[in-house]
Amino acid sequence: MKIIILNGSPKGDVSVTMQYVHFIGKKFPQHELKIIDISRRIKAIEKDDKDFRGIIDEIRSADGVLWAFPLYFLLVHSHYKRFIELISERGAEDVFKDKYTAALSTSIKFYDHTAHNYINAICDDLEMKYLGSFSAEMYDLLEEKERRKLVLFAQSFFSAIQNNIPTPKNFQPVVHSDFDYLPGTVEAKVDPRSRKVLILTDTGDDRTNLGRMIDQFSRVFSNPVEVINLNDLDIKGGCLGCIQCGYDNRCVYEGKDGYIDFYNGKVKTADILVFTGAIKDRYLSSIWKTYFDRSFFTGHAPSLIGKQVGFIISGPLRQIPNLRQILEAQVQTQHANCVGFVTDEYGDSSAVDGLLRSLAERLVQSADNGYVSPPTFLGVGGSKIFRDAIWGKLRFPFRADYLAYKKLRVFDFPQKDYKSRLRNVTMLLLSKIPRFRKEVNKRMKQEMIKPIQNVARAKLG
Numbered sequence: 001m002k003i004i005i006l007n008g009s010p011k012g013d014v015s016v017t018m019q020y021v022h023f024i025g026k027k028f029p030q031h032e033l034k035i036i037d038i039s040r041r042i043k044a045i046e047k048d049d050k051d052f053r054g055i056i057d058e059i060r061s062a063d064g065v066l067w068a069f070p071l072y073f074l075l076v077h078s079h080y081k082r083f084i085e086l087i088s089e090r091g092a093e094d095v096f097k098d099k100y101t102a103a104l105s106t107s108i109k110f111y112d113h114t115a116h117n118y119i120n121a122i123c124d125d126l127e128m129k130y131l132g133s134f135s136a137e138m139y140d141l142l143e144e145k146e147r148r149k150l151v152l153f154a155q156s157f158f159s160a161i162q163n164n165i166p167t168p169k170n171f172q173p174v175v176h177s178d179f180d181y182l183p184g185t186v187e188a189k190v191d192p193r194s195r196k197v198l199i200l201t202d203t204g205d206d207r208t209n210l211g212r213m214i215d216q217f218s219r220v221f222s223n224p225v226e227v228i229n230l231n232d233l234d235i236k237g238g239c240l241g242c243i244q245c246g247y248d249n250r251c252v253y254e255g256k257d258g259y260i261d262f263y264n265g266k267v268k269t270a271d272i273l274v275f276t277g278a279i280k281d282r283y284l285s286s287i288w289k290t291y292f293d294r295s296f297f298t299g300h301a302p303s304l305i306g307k308q309v310g311f312i313i314s315g316p317l318r319q320i321p322n323l324r325q326i327l328e329a330q331v332q333t334q335h336a337n338c339v340g341f342v343t344d345e346y347g348d349s350s351a352v353d354g355l356l357r358s359l360a361e362r363l364v365q366s367a368d369n370g371y372v373s374p375p376t377f378l379g380v381g382g383s384k385i386f387r388d389a390i391w392g393k394l395r396f397p398f399r400a401d402y403l404a405y406k407k408l409r410v411f412d413f414p415q416k417d418y419k420s421r422l423r424n425v426t427m428l429l430l431s432k433i434p435r436f437r438k439e440v441n442k443r444m445k446q447e448m449i450k451p452i453q454n455v456a457r458a459k460l461g
């Protein structure tokens with residue numbers, strides 16, 4: 001069989017992910033695995049329609065397609081995202097219809113599930129026959145047990161195609177509304193006082209719902225707020241994945257384009273950040289993805305601590321909880337405060353007006369109070385994955401992160417908690433005595449609330 005491998009790594013064949021593909025190729029020499037570099041060559045693919053058509057022809061003649069990609073900012077690389085946009089922009093969807101497919105990723109397993117959800121949903125939208133996903137940790141290939149899993153995954157992929165098995169759809173199609181948002185007049189204004197408000201967008205078109213929402217939102221403030229269109233920035237390209245920034249947060253693009261100065265000078269100095277965009281397929285646009293990918297030069301350490309963040313989204317966000325999760329997780333792992341989302345899904349302009357105004361008020365109020373809501377699993381779980389990685393395997397090359405984490409006291413492993421360790425040892429030993437354990441069980445509920453009870457019941461001072 002002929003299988004097309006859509007390579008999502010910007011590093012082409014010098015890619016961790018491609019080593020997994022080569023391994024499969026070695027194990028199954030009876031099948032042809034044809035690798036096509038997508039992320040590394042996106043500029044040429046986008047510029048030259050013949051190049052794009054060549055890829056589409058290869059897919060047409062294949063028995064299956066494997067989406068093989070590294071994780072980039074909870075999704076795929078911006079160039080891979082751009083390729084997915086090109087499929088619909090250039091009307092090539094029919095080639096993917098009914099084609100068997102699967103996904104293979106490598107990552108440090110930080111939000112690998114959101115990237116796989118995304119690719120699965122894209123496959124469902126393209127009416128492909130999705131057979132499942134394989135999410136490998138970068139160096140799983142070194143483990144016999146993991147290699148066996150990969151072989152079994154590939155085997156079941158090939159045999160499913162040969163046996164023409166039926167496949168389920170896992171995601172509902174997204175329905176877009178044709179609601180036209182018509183902003184009303186703005187009465188009382190919101191005073192941002194000394195707070196610096198920065199609105200980032202990927203549209204300059206004020207005839208779109210998004211353009212109108214941005215305009216209305218800006219007018220709610222009594223002082224002018226800054227709006228920056230990502231398309232107007234001097235961004236030479238997407239993240240190269242070279243990790244040279246790991247040592248001292250210096251990106252190879254430094255001095256070559258305007259992204260780093262923009263991020264340090266505008267994004268990091270704002271008090272209130274409002275990210276605005278229109279939903280494209282199951283995410284925002286690829287230019288937004290480029291913005292996030294390129295921010296990697298700041299490393300895994302949070303660079304937006306304490307900032308207030310709002311989102312204004314045009315499109316069916318409520319139908320894509322995966323996207324909402326990605327955006328919320330990004331804010332939480334930055335130790336920033338996700339104040340809220342406003343979308344144009346309500347079909348009622350005055351409702352949107354009200355929500356925009358309320359978002360502005362809440363952003364300023366949270367900034368005044370210095371409020372950052374406690375992170376949920378999205379932030380806690382994500383931060384622990386980073387913490388362990390930077391402490392261990394990734395300390396080199398991510399030296400800058402290691403130093404930043406030490407300063408921020410991120411290495412808060414429980415082994416340093418000597419009080420708990422002593423208590424655990426004592427209690428576990430004593431618990432071997434049946435009478436003691438009986439007594440502990442009797443008092444368990446009461447003892448659980450004991451440390452916080454005094455605070456909860458203390459008289460207000």
Ligand SMILES: Cc1cc2nc3c(=O)[nH]c(=O)nc-3n(C[C@H](O)[C@H](O)[C@H](O)COP(=O)(O)O)c2cc1C
Nearest residue numbers: 009015016017070071072073074106107108109110
């Ligand atoms: C800019 C950038 C963003 C990344 N984002 C994620 C991420 O969100 N989650 C994750 O688990 N790994 C992330 N990684 C790690 C890569 O996915 C991982 O190193 C992968 O194995 C690289 O594969 P490749 O060599 O095929 O490109 C990121 C790496 C880079 C350079």
